[in-house]
Amino acid sequence: MAHPMVEQLRFTRSEWLRGLDGVSEEDAARHFGPMNSIGWMVGHLAWQEQRTCLWRAQNIVLFPRLVDEFRYGAPMSTPSLAEMRGMWEQVTRAADPFLDALTSEKLAGPLLLEGKTVGQNCGTAIQRMIYHYWYHIGEIQAVRQMIGQTGLPDFVGEIEAQAPYRPG
């Protein structure tokens, strides 16, 4: 059974996808003022999953493009939603074996950056990623409202059924 922290990440990922359901390529390319597009945000979260769970944890980089274009502070761009969804899916699938092996002890251990400790343990890095997802879920629903979409999903969804609290 996956660690409770990993269950929370998986639930968060499912909510992320639920928040993207019904977003078209056209919608995902819209910029409101200085805001990033939904398509860019999907790439941004793929960047973070790759950075945390693949590069730092296992020295794996599946998509160098994510590093250049979707890190914090990268210049604004307007990527294809389908392409970013594809990268996100491949990155998260590649991250899962690492996540499935996590224990409380491993989560309390350091997550190295280029072989060095930087004062961040693995559990904190995952917690950061979970909150970052939720931040962007909210931002994306704001963009969808400004596009004029109606009947949007409610958040937070069915955590009681899908990811109830377990001590970890």
Add this chain to the structure above:
Amino acid sequence: MLHPLVDQLRFTRSEWLRGLDGVSEEDAARHFGPMNSISWIVGHLAWQEHRYFVERGQGKNLFPTLHDVYRPGSPMTTPSLVGMRRTWDEVTHAADAYLDTLTSASLLADLPHTPPIGQGIGTAVQKVIYHYWYHIGEIQAIRQMTGHIGLPDFVGEIEALAPYRPE
């Protein structure tokens, strides 16, 4: 020492406040299209903390109007940001007396509700945390549309303020 999940809620609340720093009454009253105002969103999070940790957790009802005006799906209103901030401060202060007592064992118990709905206390805390983060993102979107620049980055200093601790 507080339970790690309560640490995470406290960190999240501090990030919530950081995201509101610099928001004026005028900013907080703006509605973009169908969107709620920032001030209403503050009342909405006060509603959830009150409902879970004051009403259901402690059997008290300090602010009866919160449920009428700030629950999900209630009609759009535009309250005062100062008024909502004050309410949120009082609600979270009242909630803390309850949250400070929580343990891994008590987090597994049901949060009382009539009729019972099978929601554990820990799950409720988790839900509140994620709900805050959702609205932090929404509020930063509104602030960008309002024309604010130099907005804070999220997530902030979790490594220093609320690092992961095993239970």
